[in-house]
Amino acid sequence: MTNEKLAAELIKNLGGAENILSATNCMTRLRVQTADKNKIAVDTIKNLAEVSGVYDAGAEFQIILGPGKVSNVTNAVNEILNKRPKIGDGKELYEEIKAKNATPAKLFLRKIAGIFFPLIPGFIACGLITGVIGVTLKISPELADSQMIKLLSVFGNAVFWGMNLFVGYNAGKVFGGSPILGGVLAAIMTHPALANVEIGGENLLPGRGGIISVVLVVAFGAWIEKKLHKFIPEMFDLFLTPLITILAAGMAAIFILQPIGGIIAETIGTAATTAIQSGGAAVGFILAGMWLPMVMFGVHQALTPIHVELISQYGYTILLPILAMAGAGQVGASFAVYFKTKNKFLKKTVASALPVGMMGIGEPLIYGVTFPLGKPFIGACIGGAFGGAVIAKFAVGAATLGISGLPLAATTNNIPIYLAGVLVSYVAGFVATWILGFDDPVE
Secondary structure (H helix, E strand, O other): HHHHHHHHOOOOOHOOOOHHEEEOOOEEEEEEEEEHHHHHOHHHHHHOOOOOEEEEEOOOOOOOOOOHHHHHHHHHHHHOOOOOOHHHHHHHHHHHHHHHHHHHHHHHOOOHHHHHHHHHHHHHHHHHHHHHHHHHHHHHHHHHHHHHHHHHHHHHHHHOOOOOHHHHHHHHHHHHOOOHHHHHHHHHHOOOHHHHHHOOEEEEOOOOHHHHHHHHHHHHHHHHHHHHHHHOOOHHHHHHHHHHHHHHHHHHHHHHHHHHHHHHHHHHHHHHHHHEEEEEEEEHHHHHHHHHHHHHHHHHHHHHHHHHHHHHOOEEEEEEEHHHHHHHHHHHHHHHOOOOOOOOOHHHHHHHHHHHHOOOOOOHHHHHHHHHHOOHHHHHHHHHHHHHHHHOOOOOOOOOOOOOOOHHHHHOOOOOHHHHHHHHHHHHHHHHHHHHHOOOOOO
């Protein structure tokens, strides 16, 4: 089925175009808001060959399609929806349901996701390049002076070098301001010449507070810009609004917001590293064990800026490898289901989902195997917890985000221990699920 045909089929089974209020996507899921959820043909959608699973997230109905596929299908869905006739009553209904679902927590998470989600492909590409270089130099240290290695090192560092600028640009867009002004404010805060400016007897520190400061300043700048648009005459708006925005937000950044952001960022970094260093295996066990439920409830997005901040401060995030063990635990649990079930369809489902699960894409296993069966989901959490304990014990860090499973190994600072953690998760998830058992579906 082509993406266009799949989009049409999904729209039909979501209650028709008139029932769909909005369609967006994340890395793997088509996220749809509908006027009436009772009109959704859940079982029909679930049984489409291209669909890995579905999830009712309350405000949204989520359809798991997988990376790459989900973006193309979402675009196709929106192309169809954009051709709908505009009906006043529909708009009023949309606004009513939109207001109902617009809780502060959900809106905050959406804004956070909107800022960082576009950066993930860059993190993946640059993180993998850096990881491959690291592995290469461990095997052949003499290549460190190679011009190609030096050039590729620039490639691998590029997203991190420009991270504040990218975050500033995206934050400007998300908070309703001009994206370029967000980028300019981020550039001001990161500019190396700040080190030559002395205020209160101390030189300013370029980039202090990292992305936390950038988000705070750009949010403030967008707020100022929107206020200025309301009362500055149109003939002067093009000149005065950006000028006042940059001057006001820039000064607020230097004297107030950047120091505040610095304190927040340092607190986050210290809290994360101290918790893992002092709590060790116990903290890793808890974090990895809780991760799958957090992913299902959608609150995992809140950790994205923490990963980015840790990478900004230390060059790697110590949280991601721990949390990645949850997916590995699910792989182990699914292996147990595969060997224990007598249901041919379930066995086929597990076999098709396991390869992508091992590569770090866990939704097909969550929604197609472990969660519907119940106890295997608990077994997956237990498996991830044991693997997370191993990773935390040795403080394994990763130089990227957006990937998981076996591909993440190349970006870590301790590949053997990371792979050992994956193996422990596989085994523990398998054993826990085998012991817990499950009700084998009748064919």
